[in-house]
Amino acid sequence: MRAKVYVTPKPGVLDPAGKAIEGALHSLGFAEAHDVRLGKYIEIRIDGDAHQVTGRLDDMCRKLLANGVIEDYRFEIGD
Amino acid sequence: MRWGVVTFPGSLDDGDAAYALEQVLGDPVVRLWHKDRSLHGVDCVVLPGGFSYGDYLRTGALARFTPVMESIVRFARDGGLVIGICNGFQVLCESGLLPGALIRNRGLSFLCTVTPVRVEETDTPFTRSYRQAEVLHLPIKHGEGCYVADPRTLQALEDNRQVVLRYVDSAGRATEEANPNGSLRNIAGIVNAARNVFGLMPHPEHACEALLGSVDGAGFFRSARATLSEGLPTRVASVPPGL
Numbered sequence: 001m002r003a004k005v006y007v008t009p010k011p012g013v014l015d016p017a018g019k020a021i022e023g024a025l026h027s028l029g030f031a032e033a034h035d036v037r038l039g040k041y042i043e044i045r046i047d048g049d050a051h052q053v054t055g056r057l058d059d060m061c062r063k064l065l066a067n068g069v070i071e072d073y074r075f076e077i078g079d
Numbered sequence: 080m081r082w083g084v085v086t087f088p089g090s091l092d093d094g095d096a097a098y099a100l101e102q103v104l105g106d107p108v109v110r111l112w113h114k115d116r117s118l119h120g121v122d123c124v125v126l127p128g129g130f131s132y133g134d135y136l137r138t139g140a141l142a143r144f145t146p147v148m149e150s151i152v153r154f155a156r157d158g159g160l161v162i163g164i165c166n167g168f169q170v171l172c173e174s175g176l177l178p179g180a181l182i183r184n185r186g187l188s189f190l191c192t193v194t195p196v197r198v199e200e201t202d203t204p205f206t207r208s209y210r211q212a213e214v215l216h217l218p219i220k221h222g223e224g225c226y227v228a229d230p231r232t233l234q235a236l237e238d239n240r241q242v243v244l245r246y247v248d249s250a251g252r253a254t255e256e257a258n259p260n261g262s263l264r265n266i267a268g269i270v271n272a273a274r275n276v277f278g279l280m281p282h283p284e285h286a287c288e289a290l291l292g293s294v295d296g297a298g299f300f301r302s303a304r305a306t307l308s309e310g311l312p313t314r315v316a317s318v319p320p321g322l
Contacts, residue, residue: 013227014261016187064144067137067173069180070227 001046001053005075007066008039039071053077080307082300083121085111085151085167087142091129092164096284100125103287104300113145123160123303124151126167128220128282138181138223139169148174158314160204160303161276165221168268168278177271177278178236179228185261189222193292194259196267196281197247200240203270204306204313205277208298214251215244215295217281219259224280226262226269233263244268244279275314 009015015037022036042065046053057075066073082100086093097108109119118124132141142148148170155161155176163171171177184190193216198209209215228236236242244267248257253265260280268279283296306313 014182014185014225016183016185016225016261020187064136064140067140067180069172069178069229070182 001048001050001077001079003044003046003053003057003075003077005042005044005057005061005065005073006039007042007061007071007073009037010070010072013070050077080106080122080304081120082106082108083111083118083124084108085113085124085126085147087113087129087131087145087170089130089133090127090166092127092282092284093129096125096127096164099284099287099297100300103297104304106304111147113142113147116146116150118147118150118154122307123162124154125284126151126161126163126170127284128165128167131166131170134223137169137173139166139171139173142166142170143173152176155271155276158273158275160306160313162205162299162303163276163278164282164284165219165224165280168280169223171276171278176276177269178232179226179269181223181280182225182227183223184221184225184259189220190224190259191218191220192259193218194267194281195247195249195251195257196244197251197253198243199245200243200270202240203243203274203277203302204311205270205299205302206243207311208302208305212251214247214249215281215298216286216293217283217296218285218293219281221260221280224260224262226266226280228263236266236269237264239272241269241272241274242266243270243277244281272318273314 018036018038025033061073245265286293286296
C-alpha cells in the first residue's frame with residue numbers, strides 16, 4: 001500500500017520558515033495569504049493490509065517521523 | 080578520569096572535543112564510534128557538535144537510534160555524566176534524555192559568533208567550578224538552536240532549577256536583543272531533572288585555550304572531573320514526579 005504522511009509544526013510552535021514564506025507571498029502581492037506553516041510530506045510504500053498498516057504507520061510517526069514536542073502528524077493510506 | 084567522545088557519521092567537533100580534553104585538560108579520551116555498544120568504561124560521555132546523519136528528517140533524529148546511543152541512554156539512566164554540545168544537545172532532546180526540542184533559528188540564518196551566556200546554576204556536576212551569574216563568552220555556530228518546550232515543561236525547568244545557561248547581553252541581562260536564536264526564556268543550556276545530563280548550544284570545547292580567544296569553556300569539563308574525583312554524587316537522589 002502507499003501512504004502519504006504529513007508532518008506539521010504544532011500550533012503555537014514558532015515556524016520562522018513559514019513566516020518568511022508568508023512575507024514573500026505578501027511582497028508578491030498575495031496579501032490574502034495568512035498563517036503559512038511549513039511542514040513535511042513523506043511517501044512510503046508499506047507491505048500489509050489496511051488495518052495493520054494503520055497501526056504500523058502510527059508507530060513510525062510516533063517513534064521517528066514526527067517529534068511530538070514540536071510536530072503533529074496525519075496520514076492517508078491508498079493503493 | 081576517562082572521557083568518551085562519540086563520533087556519528089557527520090559529526091564535526093569530535094576531534095576538537097577530544098583535543099580539548101586530552102591536550103588542555105590532560106585527561107585520557109576514548110573515541111566512541113556510533114556502532115559501538117560498549118562505552119569502554121568511560122566516566123563521562125561527550126556528544127559533539129556537527130551534522131549527524133546530515134541533519135536529515137530533524138537534527139539529531141537519526142543519531143538517536145544508533146547502538147552507541149542505546150548504551151548512552153542506559154548509562155545516563157544509571158547516573159552516568161553526559162554532555163551534549165550543539166548537535167549533541169539536539170540528539171539528547173530527540174533521545175528523550177532532555178525535555179524540549181531545538182528548532183530553526185528565529186532569524187533563519189546560520190549563526191557563527193561569540194555570545195555571552197550567564198551561568199544560572201552552579202549546583203550541577205558540570206558547573207560547580209563557575210560562580211553563580213558568571214558571564215562566559217562562548218562560540219555558537221548553529222542553524223537550529225532555538226530551544227522550545229510547552230509552557231508546563233518550561234515552568235518545571237524553572238521551578239526545578241534546570242536552566243543552566245541563558246543568553247545575555249554584555250552586562251549579563253537576559254534581554255530579547257541578547258537572544259541570538261529565539262530560544263524561549265533565552266535558554267542556552269539545561270540539565271535533566273536528575274542533573275547528570277547536560278545539553279548546551281554554545282561550544283565550550285572551542286573555548287579552552289587563550290589562543291582561541293576564550294578559556295571560559297574549560298570550566299564545564301573541569302567541573303565534571305572534580306565531581307568524579309571528589310566522589311560527589313553525579314545525580315540527585317530523588318527526582319520530582321513527572322520529570
